[in-house]
Amino acid sequence: MKLAILFGGSSFEHEISIVSAITMRKVFKKTELSFIFIDAERQFYLIEPEKMKSNFFSSAAYKKSKKLVLKNGAFSSEGLFGSKAVVFDVLLNLIHGRDGEDGKIASLMEFYAIPFISPRLEASALSYNKLYTKFLAQNLGVKTLPYQHLSKNEERKLTMEYPVIVKPVRLGSSIGVSIVKNDQEFDYALDVAFEFDTEVIIEPFIQGVKEYNQAGTFTREWELSIVEEPHKEEFLDFEKKYMDFSRDSQVLAATIDDALASKIQDTFRKIYDPLFKGAIIRCDFFVIENEVYLNEINPIPGSMANYLFDDFEGMVERLSQNLPKEQTIRINYDYIHSIQSAKGKA
Amino acid sequence: MKLAILFGGSSFEHEISIVSAITMRKVFKKTELSFIFIDAERQFYLIEPEKMKSNFFSSAAYKKSKKLVLKNGAFSSEGLFGSKAVVFDVLLNLIHGRDGEDGKIASLMEFYAIPFISPRLEASALSYNKLYTKFLAQNLGVKTLPYQHLSKNEERKLTMEYPVIVKPVRLGSSIGVSIVKNDQEFDYALDVAFEFDTEVIIEPFIQGVKEYNQAGTFTREWELSIVEEPHKEEFLDFEKKYMDFSRDSQVLAATIDDALASKIQDTFRKIYDPLFKGAIIRCDFFVIENEVYLNEINPIPGSMANYLFDDFEGMVERLSQNLPKEQTIRINYDYIHSIQSAKGKA
Numbered sequence: 001m002k003l004a005i006l007f008g009g010s011s012f013e014h015e016i017s018i019v020s021a022i023t024m025r026k027v028f029k030k031t032e033l034s035f036i037f038i039d040a041e042r043q044f045y046l047i048e049p050e051k052m053k054s055n056f057f058s059s060a061a062y063k064k065s066k067k068l069v070l071k072n073g074a075f076s077s078e079g080l081f082g083s084k085a086v087v088f089d090v091l092l093n094l095i096h097g098r099d100g101e102d103g104k105i106a107s108l109m110e111f112y113a114i115p116f117i118s119p120r121l122e123a124s125a126l127s128y129n130k131l132y133t134k135f136l137a138q139n140l141g142v143k144t145l146p147y148q149h150l151s152k153n154e155e156r157k158l159t160m161e162y163p164v165i166v167k168p169v170r171l172g173s174s175i176g177v178s179i180v181k182n183d184q185e186f187d188y189a190l191d192v193a194f195e196f197d198t199e200v201i202i203e204p205f206i207q208g209v210k211e212y213n214q215a216g217t218f219t220r221e222w223e224l225s226i227v228e229e230p231h232k233e234e235f236l237d238f239e240k241k242y243m244d245f246s247r248d249s250q251v252l253a254a255t256i257d258d259a260l261a262s263k264i265q266d267t268f269r270k271i272y273d274p275l276f277k278g279a280i281i282r283c284d285f286f287v288i289e290n291e292v293y294l295n296e297i298n299p300i301p302g303s304m305a306n307y308l309f310d311d312f313e314g315m316v317e318r319l320s321q322n323l324p325k326e327q328t329i330r331i332n333y334d335y336i337h338s339i340q341s342a343k344g345k346a
Numbered sequence: 347m348k349l350a351i352l353f354g355g356s357s358f359e360h361e362i363s364i365v366s367a368i369t370m371r372k373v374f375k376k377t378e379l380s381f382i383f384i385d386a387e388r389q390f391y392l393i394e395p396e397k398m399k400s401n402f403f404s405s406a407a408y409k410k411s412k413k414l415v416l417k418n419g420a421f422s423s424e425g426l427f428g429s430k431a432v433v434f435d436v437l438l439n440l441i442h443g444r445d446g447e448d449g450k451i452a453s454l455m456e457f458y459a460i461p462f463i464s465p466r467l468e469a470s471a472l473s474y475n476k477l478y479t480k481f482l483a484q485n486l487g488v489k490t491l492p493y494q495h496l497s498k499n500e501e502r503k504l505t506m507e508y509p510v511i512v513k514p515v516r517l518g519s520s521i522g523v524s525i526v527k528n529d530q531e532f533d534y535a536l537d538v539a540f541e542f543d544t545e546v547i548i549e550p551f552i553q554g555v556k557e558y559n560q561a562g563t564f565t566r567e568w569e570l571s572i573v574e575e576p577h578k579e580e581f582l583d584f585e586k587k588y589m590d591f592s593r594d595s596q597v598l599a600a601t602i603d604d605a606l607a608s609k610i611q612d613t614f615r616k617i618y619d620p621l622f623k624g625a626i627i628r629c630d631f632f633v634i635e636n637e638v639y640l641n642e643i644n645p646i647p648g649s650m651a652n653y654l655f656d657d658f659e660g661m662v663e664r665l666s667q668n669l670p671k672e673q674t675i676r677i678n679y680d681y682i683h684s685i686q687s688a689k690g691k692a
Contacts (some may be wrong), residue, residue, distance in 0.1 A: 015681045040677040042418060042457060055686060058679035071415060072388060098675065099457065103467055107453030111388060111445065121449055122478075125471035132468075135481035139495075149485075151620070198620070274497070274544070329444065331386040333404035335361045340401060 004088040008038040011097035023303040044068035090320040093118030102128040119279040119299040127297040148202040163205040168197035214268045215282035215305035219318035225308035229254035350434040354384040357443035369649040390414035436666040439464030448474040465625040465645040473643040489639045494548040509551040514543035560614045561628035561651035565664035571654035575600035
C-alpha cells in the first residue's frame with residue numbers, strides 16, 4: 001500500500017504534527033510512504049522521506065522541496081512538461097489542531113475526491129469544539145462533567161466551586177489550559193485562554209481522578225486498542241504531551257477489571273459509530289465511582305496513538321480498504337429543463 | 347466593489363443555485379460581478395456574465411468556459427504564459443445544499459485565504475444538520491419543536507402522534523420532506539427520506555401554524571430584513587420553493603404587532619451572534635401561543651433573501667468591509683529548537 005502522510009498546517013500544533021509525522025517513518029515498516037507538508041502559509045510541499053527530520057522544517061530548508069497544487073483527485077507538481085501527480089492510495093491526515101482537526105482538511109479531501117483517513121467534516125466540527133462535544137455526548141447519553149461556557153466579552157463570573165480547569169474551546173494538546181484554585185488565578189487563566197480562543201469551557205477539576213484512554217477504529221469490524229492509563233502530573237502539560245507525539249513503542253494495558261474495560265469500550269463505540277467512520281481516534285475518559293465520563297475526543301491523536309495497538313500498520317491498511325464513500329449526487333438539470341419547457345424555450 | 351458569485355456545486359440543489367446566481371445579475375446594479383461555477387465534477391469555471399442563462403448550464407455549453415484552479419489567495423486560469431487570477435474583492439458563496447452549506451466551501455475559502463461572505467465552518471456544520479441545529483438552539487435557550495432522530499438502520503418506531511413531518515437531516519429546499527398521517531405513510535416517507543440521507547428528524551406537524559421568516563446580517567451594526575409571512579400550501583414544496591430562488595422584487599412585511607416582531611428579531615440575533623458573523627442568513631420561525639420557535643436556519647437562503655431587504659446591494663458592500671478575520675497563528679519552531687538544544691543538536 002502507498003500512504004501519503006499530510007502534516008504541518010496553520011495551527012498552534014504545527015510543530016507536534018511534524019514530530020508525529022517523523023514518528024510515522026519508524027512505525028510503518030511495509031507501507032510505502034509519501035510526505036506532504038503544509039507550511040505556515042498553507043503552501044503544500046512534497047518532502048522526500050529521508051528529509052523527514054525536525055530541523056529540515058525549523059531551518060526552512062523545506063522551502064526548496066517540490067511545491068504541490070491540489071486538484072481534482074490529486075496533489076500535483078507543476079513543471080515545464082505539465083503536471084505530475086503524487087501517487088498514493090490513501091492519505092492520512094496527521095495535522096493536529098486547526099486545519100487538520102477542525103474539518104478543513106476533511107473538506108478539502110472530500111471536495112477534491114482524495115481518499116483519506118481522518119474524521120469527516122461533521123465529526124471534526126463537533127470534536128474540535130469542546131462545547132459541541134458536550135452537545136454530542138449529551139445526545140448520545142454519554143456522561144461528561146458539568147461545565148460552564150464563557151465568551152471573551154461576557155462577564156467573568158464563575159458558577160461553580162474551585163478548583164476548576166479552564167480550557168480554550170477549540171484547542172488540543174493542553175494549550176492554554178489552566179487549573180485554577182481562586183479568583184485571582186481564574187482571572188489570569190481566562191487571560192491566557194482568551195489569547196488562543198474567543199470562548200472557553202470551565203469544568204470542575206477533580207484531584208486524582210482516574211483517567212483512561214481508549215483508541216480505536218472500525219474497519220470491517222471493531223479494532224480497539226488496549227485501555228491505557230496515562231501517567232500524569234497534575235495534568236499533562238504541553239511539553240510533556242509534546243514528547244508523547246514521538247512515541248512509537250507499545251505501552252502496557254491499564255490494570256482494570258473486565259467490567260470497567262468493557263464499559264469504557266462500549267462508550268467508545270457509542271461515540272465513534274457512525275460519526276467517526278474513516279478515522280482512528282482516541283477518547284480520554286474519567287472514571288468516577290465506577291461511571292465512565294467522556295473527557296475529550298482526540299480526533300487526530302498524537303502519532304495516531306500507534307503505541308496502543310498490536311498491529312497499527314495492518315489496521316491502517318484495513319481501514320484504507322473500508323473508508324466511507326461520499327454519497328453520489330446525479331445532476332441532470334430536470335428542473336431547469338421543465339422551467340424552460342414551461343416558458344416554451346425547450 | 348468587485349464581487350465574485352460562487353454557484354453550482356455537487357448538491358441536490360445545484361440547479362437552484364444556478365437560478366439564484368442568475369437572479370443576482372438583476373439584483374446587483376452598481377457592483378461589478380464575476381461568476382465562478384462549480385460543476386457536478388467539482389471543476390471550477392469562470393462564466394462570462396452575459397452567458398448567465400440556465401440553458402448555458404443544462405446544455406453543458408459551460409464546459410467551453412475558462413477552467414480555474416484554486417490557489418493561495420486566488421482562483422486562477424492556467425495559460426501558456428502563466429496563471430492569471432480572477433480579480434475581485436470578496437466572494438459570495440451562493441451554493442445551496444452540499445458543498446456550500448455543509449462547510450466545504452467555507453473551509454476552502456478560509457484555507458486559501460479568499461475573503462468570503464458565507465457562514466463559516468462551524469456555523470455551516472451546525473445549521474446544515476437539523477439535529478445539530480436542535481443542539482444549538484437548546485444551548486442558546488431558543489425554543490424548537492420536540493423531535494425524534496432516526497437512523498437508516500434503526501427500528502422504525504414513531505414516538506409521537508400523527509400527523510408528523512419527516513425530514514432528511516441534511517437537506518434544504520424541502521427535498522425528501524413528507525407530511526405523514528398514518529403508519530403506511532410513515533413507512534413510505536422514511537423510504538423517500540432515506541434516499542437522500544442516512545438520518546431523518548421527525549417533528550409534530552401543526553396544521554395552520556403561523557410561520558415567519560427573518561433574514562439579516564451584522565455589518566458594523568445589525569441589518570435585519572422585514573419579517574415575512576411566507577404564503578404556503580400545506581407546506582412549501584420543492585417546485586414552489588424553486589421558483590422562489592428567482593425572486594428579485596420586494597415583498598410586504600407581515601402584519602404583526604411590534605412586540606411579536608421584536609421577539610422574532612431578538613431570537614434571530616441570539617442565533618446569529620457570533621456564530622454566523624460574515625453571513626447573510628434567513629431563519630424560519632413558528633409562532634405558537636405567542637412564543638417563537640426556531641424551525642430552520644437557512645445558512646445560504648434562496649437568492650440570498652434579497653427581496654426582504656431595502657438596500658440589499660449596499661448591505662453586501664458593508665458586510666464585505668466587515669468580515670470576520672481568521673486568527674493569526676505565528677509558527678516559530680520554538681519547541682523543535684528547544685528539543686534540538688536538549689539533544690545537543692542546535
